[in-house]
Amino acid sequence: MNQRPALDISDLPTFGHGPRSPTWWGTLGFMALEGTGFALAAGAYLYLATLWPNWRLSAPEPNHWPGTIVTLLLIVSLVPNHILNGYAKQCAIGPVRIGMVVMSLLGIAPLIVRWFEFPALNIYWDTNAYGSMLWVLLGLHSTHLITDVGDTIVLTVLMFTRHGYSGRRFGDVGDNVFYWDFVVLTWIPIYLLIYWVPRLG
């Protein structure tokens, strides 16, 4: 069919940060579906907890300290995470490289503590359904933690190569910051559910 030029878009930029970029929306989509997974797992836990009057099913209390340390580390990591985001928006390669190294380390640190968190639950996954749900919730979050730390390390390496100097990469750093926020935020309700909700009643 015939065409008539009606709009010139040659001056548009070739990348954008945050909600301007499709990758940001894709990341949001995956957060939505993974968040639904978290919500349903938490819902399953609460369903069983309300179903059984003696919930925790005579299991010993978990030791909350490893979990609390993970929580503090994650919350602290939000500060450099957002400083990094600012540098990514300015496309400043030097500070972004430092920020990515810092975020890789701040991703590995809670992962190490997480290793001690599983035994601190004081119950195995096959002891009873309470134990199963604890391991499922902690496992679900650990999967996210491991994949995002892996992703962060690969991106850090990438930023030190010749491919790092590019608007697209700075957009990727921004999306990585965004996803880390998600990993931190999803942990809070799970932390409360595992360590504090059973102590309420």
Next chain:
Amino acid sequence: MSSADLTSERDLPPEREATTRGDLVPERDGPRDTGMDDASLHRWLARTWRTPPGIIGALSSVDHKVIARRYLITAFLFLCLGGLNAVVMRIQLSGPQRGLIGPDLYNQLFTMHGVTMMFLFAVPIVQATGIYLVPLMVGTRNIAFPRLNAFSYWVYVSGGLFAWVSFALSMAPDVGWFAYVPLSGPEYGPGKRADVWAQMITYTEVSSLAVAVATIVTVLKQRAPGMSLDKIPLYVWALLVTSFVVVFAMPAVMITSTFLILDRLVGTHIFNPAEGGDALLFQHLFWFFGHPEVYIIFLPATGMVSAIIPAFARRPAFGHLGLVLSLIAVGFLSFGLWVHHMFATGLPKLGASFFTASSMLIAIPNGVQIFCWLATLWDGRPVIRTPLLFVLGFFFTFVIGGLTGVMLASVPLDLQVHDTYFVVAHFHYVLIGGSVFPLLGAAYFWFPKITGRMMSERLGRWHFWLAMIGFNAAFFPMHIVGLWGMPRRVYTYPAELGWGNINLFISAGAVLFFLSFVLFAFNLVHGALRGAPAGDNPWDAGTLEWATSSPPPSYNFARIPVVTNVEPLWAEREALAVATGLRVDARELIISTVAEAHPDIREKSATPSIWPLLAAIAVGGTFLYSIFTPWAIVWGAAPIAITLIGWFWPKGDPEDEE
């Protein structure tokens, strides 16, 4: 590609020198389409957007049309396999105490029929139609995240192969398509059959979640300039709402199947009431997915109806806004109905009443849609062609299914006919009437766009009447035999019950219905090889997919359209307004704002890559291995990580760098 295209690459001008900007690597600019003549534009774009030749090239393709064609053909093959399951079951049931197949094979047959039709046919085919049409309808050059889209196809194929190879080895799931515990649990489901169910679910859901995210981002961010929310075609709205339903519903079934496989494989007790778990939790989680699933299949079909009716009624859809709001309302309400699948489990009365009310409530937006379609036809000058015939068949069949649905929403009636053929009749009326008939209409409607040729109208009419008669002959009597008390999922029945004659009639109808699909397959092949050339817009329809050639070139549109109307081709019959200024030596497309679709960024779309296939092999291998040992997740992590790094690591193309 013609020889002229190949030789012409030598004539292409060299790339321009690099320019530096700020802290970034020098941005290499390339030639733009501004002022370029049509022939050179075509040569440039064809070279930039082509799928590379050879087998590796074909396996690396990220063209949404190529991926969609593969999806459509694969899903159609699974439809045939699932249909053959049904025919075998109907032959067994055609008379009392037939000895053709025993109970064990029968259990696998009905499970494979359900699993294949739901997970390997219905959801993939509606998503595949969207993968093909949505980028064309919103006026862009490829789907968002094209490599994710390619990955989704390979994961889907491996899931389907996994299920059907298991069936060939007599280890197919035999626990029904919803695989309730405790039947599917570690105590009553020995062997690997239930694990096959659980992991097949994981494959197909990973695939459809990936497609859903790609579809959402395509619709929100890649619409042609000017296509503000109120100008999005109804079909695209339907796919958008469906994709949101997928995003919030499918995780539920992944959680269900993961919990099940954990219970079976590593000894968790999530569904084990003896150790503080609960069997009904499985049903809640499953149907929290399972009911929206019905709408995941149905909503795209309503979108197809909303596309077909205006084209043949020769006027825009009546009540565009009402239709969009109905789609959104159905999407929301679909999450509030799941418990009506569980009325027979002894729920509290208040809960049951709530879900009765919500089940009846969803009939309202669906009714609004039907009245809008009828009004469009009433006010238009309908041209009855095969696609519209199937839409009329959809009205008739779906309304019957909807009415039995309202009946089943009432708890006492549901308890009476629970697990009988009445329910089987109901959901086949809803699913085949509500989804397959519109799909068949859509096949006739968009076949010319996909192949460039028309299907036979005469065979199409034969197909329609054969399908209509066969379907109703097969499924209407099931209401009656269900009310008589015939249970579903039972491999035979004694002669004394007197169900023999009606079952013979049902089986004859089923064979007729099956033959209608044989005729359809013939018409597809015949049309593709010998059909009359279609031209760009054989139905004189108004949406953007008809603005480009049939089949569309790899780059979809030589220049991105600028949209001013909900039916752009009807509004601008002289010449289509287009945007200029995109690069032609790199895969550039326009990213626009979410609500107004103002052009915002010239984004690069991903180039072909073999890595999505390798990643799918790594993921598929891990899922397969995991039905034998939980360590599969540990061993599988390395190849998955390697293939994903290969996928995302920049290769130095202009598409990677800016």
